[in-house]
Amino acid sequence: MPELPEVEVICRGLAPNLVGRKIISASFSNEKMRLPLPNRQISKLVIGREITLVRRLAKFILLDMDSSASLVIHLGMTGRLNFFPAATAAAKHDHARWLLDNGLELRFNDTRRFGSIQVLEPGANPLEVFGELGPDPFWPEFNADYLAGRAKGRTVPVKNFLMDYNVVTGIGNIYASEILHTSRINPATPAGQLRALEWQKIITNSRLVLEAAIACGGTTISDYVNSRGEKGYFQTRLQVYGREGEACPTCRKAIRQVRLGGRASFYCPSCQPEPGGGKTTRKRR
DNA sequence: ACTGGATCCTGACTGC
């Protein structure tokens, strides 16, 4: 699943191929997606319209149309967007195809169907499409005061706090582990226990880690490729994610894996000591 | 209001 850097890279790859193009027609598989397809809105506000801008909001990809509506795509865990000549046979799990006025088709392929396709109508309340979104990590609203305020009294592990998109958007399971390792903060630390200095480290490192990942074209783990079918190579730069038992790049101690909020979490027990010297539940098996 | 766990779905991988 693409996190913020992957979605950003995909948007940048899509833009030159989409801006100024007109969508001639659309076709869809009959498979049920996470959300029902907005067929009526697509016919009315997307088909026959020109794409004026491609942009990212949180992990959503927005294709702004000259109808002032936006086609909103979320990739979920396994979603991909690629261009194919219209005559190319559809692949398994191709759930949406948009024919462009240059003979290419933009295709949305999503094995697990956790992705979604929505339409943001002109003048509609964005809340209905996006829900309650926290700030983007690159926005000035993502600051230590804001985080300390949101975390006040919360006992949830800081890693899960950072993955909560009501708090901040775009940080997923991989980068949450990476950001906390760079910040030398144990992922199980209750969010409400962090001090202003630690929040500041998290903010600074979020931006550094995410920017570096964008510059590398994102992280590739099995499914993810960008819109030109190229894999990112940030996975070679991951410090802890997926590296249980390997040496921490900073101190050479063995990296550990624990489950927090049901998600695999990786940290260095030496660089990121347990909060208050306590113990985290070790990974089973 | 918060929290952790289950859930949606397919496919890859592991161990027996």
Add this chain to the structure above:
DNA sequence: TGCAGTCAGGATCCAG
């Protein structure tokens, strides 16, 4: 080779 079990980038729903 086959089968069962586990796990995977996200987000939502539910019970406690």
